[in-house]
Amino acid sequence: MKNIKNLKEFSTSADRFEGANLLCPGCAHSIIVREVLNATNDDLVLSASTGCLEVCTAVYPYTSWDASWIHIGFENGSTAVAGAETMYKALKKKGRLKQPERTPKFVSFAGDGASYDIGFQWISGCMERGHNIMHIVLDNEVYANTGGQRSSSTPIGSSATTSPEGKKSYGEKINKKDMMTIMAAHGIPYAAQVSPNKWKDMVKKIQHGFAVEGPVFINAVSPCTTEWKFDPKDTMHIADLATDSLVFPLYEIINGQELNITYRPKNVVPVEEYLAAQGRFKHLFKDEYKYLIKEWQDRVDEKWAYLQRREEARV
């Protein structure tokens, strides 16, 4: 395993993801991708489902990927990489690998739309069958690539284009799907929630994910300057608010059972500050919708209490 003691050591990594792609300035997707790819020196076989990452990094005649990479469609990035992993096992058995001494890692990147919605079955199948792959959700809580339509990851009160706020509506009415619990329920060796601002936590989890045998599910919050409506320079600030307000708690689930909280903020920030920093929640600060902010805080508090109980009970 690549030894990364501190950020200075980490900075000696040779990136395998290139700039001059079509992602928005300030996009968190590429920050996450860089942290993940730099967490290992092993060879990589990657896939991306249709979405911002795929569409912006592989438009003919350019590719931003320095490792083998495949895109098939929207639902099936995870299955694509599972198919490649299966071929790797077959060729290994038959002695036909070109570089047999190498130990490649198989990673699938997909947005929340591709993972929580249209690709749900495909990911579930991969987790159930036990492929040695890692599926990473780049969660910007909407179908960002097509202009910000709601997904089952869109949180309550968020204004998305197909659940917009208006004179008679406060936006999304359905609570965000708890993908972590669902994926962990497959009994996979490792599931974890990560955020790009906590790079050490992310790298530790990615490395652990690469070290275990079997399917790994990673949920990464990806603050989206375009759809969450904040200034591109503030991406890491929003990520800080997300983790420090516990809206996006960082934890891991081992073997579908034991839950460990991996980040406890020294000063917990009120959820209202997280909401106030993003244009997609602006309307919640109107008098008639302010009660939703209190509901938000209650929900986050409840979830945090639940996570702590599970951590204590070791189930």
Next chain:
Amino acid sequence: MAFDKMELKDIEVWDGNYAAAQAMRQAQVDVVAAYPITPSTPIVEGYAKFLADGYIEGEFVMVESEHAAMSACIGAAAAGGRVATATSSQGLALMSETLYQASGMRLPIVLNLVNRALASPLNVNGDHSDMYMIRDSGWIQFDAFCPQEAYDLNLIAFKVSEDHDIRLPAIVNQDGFMTSHTAQGVKTLSDDAAYGFVGEYKPMNDMLDFEHPVTHGVQTEEDWHFEHKARQHNDLMTKVMPKIQTVFKDFEKLTGRKYTPVEKYDMDDADVCVVCLGTSVETAREVATEMRAKGIKAGVIGLRVIRPFPFFEIAEALKNVKAIAALDRSSPNGAAGMLFNEIAGALFNTGTKALLSGFVYGLGGRDLTKAHLVALFNELQANADAGKVTTKLQQFIGVRGPKLAFL
């Protein structure tokens, strides 16, 4: 050797499904990712049993849907190895998006398509609706009329599909139940001879070659898309048929069994001719021989290769025929049938005097009987004598109720 070989008899009694599974075993497929659906299920069950008994070294994954099956096959093919799977009907419809993706990415994959009707209403029996549904998907398409051909065409399909000048996925069609579940004598090749014919898999643009990373499945917008699609069509129109002919010749040298893209039966001096696919070809051949005894010069054409469509070969075979019947085993739902249209297209502009009429038959496993074909040949003769089509251009055969005829 990490797997056992099988000692086969010179002639085995296999149904079409088992014959396909045996061919897949002998080809030493690296990855099979599949999902069960009637009537193709026995192919993957047979393959699974071979694996459980130690006859297969490759990987076998039963995934959670047909779309996932083809998705996994695409990932495995891009990784760099021999890949195959099987499906029918609804499963094919579900994976239809991925078929276009596989061919667009120029990945060799062999799909055993056991032809079955498409819902609604739901039907598990054999017709060609699924075959027709994906005819524009960019896959090479073969048709097996019997279990022997299901076996032979699988071996041929791997060899054509994986060729570095071709690199296009291929379908081997066979009639659901009528071929897939009907056992017949199949002349076999030994494991060594079969694998020797197919050959070792030669990787190209393989993702598992870490010294040459590749990007597969890019996006192309209005400035590049047309060129990529045009290239694919060009290769299907110019490179595939010559390669198929070469592989057919190699197969004939090895086995004595000769295949041609357009299988002609008694066509040299035929006045009337039936063109069809699947098991109907053999029924039509029997009836044609009987019609000859009655003084009608009848012939039959079975399409061995559906895609690329043998445009000039079919026109050449039909040019001196007086009356042709195109039989379509799929409902065209508001138009003339696929075979009717494609034959008409091939014959137009040629100055031929042939008359062409179309028939829709056999949907959902409804039998095409010898009596049907006798009546059909008699009708064709009537057309030939009159110098014009004496009926409507499109007729339904074998459906209860008032006679259905259109156009």
Next chain:
Amino acid sequence: MAKKGWDEFEIGAMLRTFDGKIDNIAATQQEDRAYSQNSSYTASVADWRLIKPVFNKDYCIDCQFCWIYCPDVSIISRDKKLVGVDMDHCKGCGICVEVCPTNPKSLLMFPEQADEESVIANWPKKDEEEA
């Protein structure tokens, strides 16, 4: 890149990142790699910028925050030391400035046309309030 005809590229819309073989990508820095013309590394998004970061090494403590949080692999760090900004690939998002912990910051945003030498010469002083 010139628009090729349908017969002038490899099949399957497949792209190769490098020219020829690459032995160990993770151990080879970008400047030592043989990128093909299909790698976006060889392209430039400099024209996306309205503002650009200017790096002042006098205040830099080589903490590497800007290196890790740059979405566009445009902060160049070698041997744990900040070298500069890759102006071909920088989109001008401004994250590097936000995460820079020094006072005054070692990276600041300026209009795209600003003259780097003169802005460095007139760099703002330490912010006493923040300190």
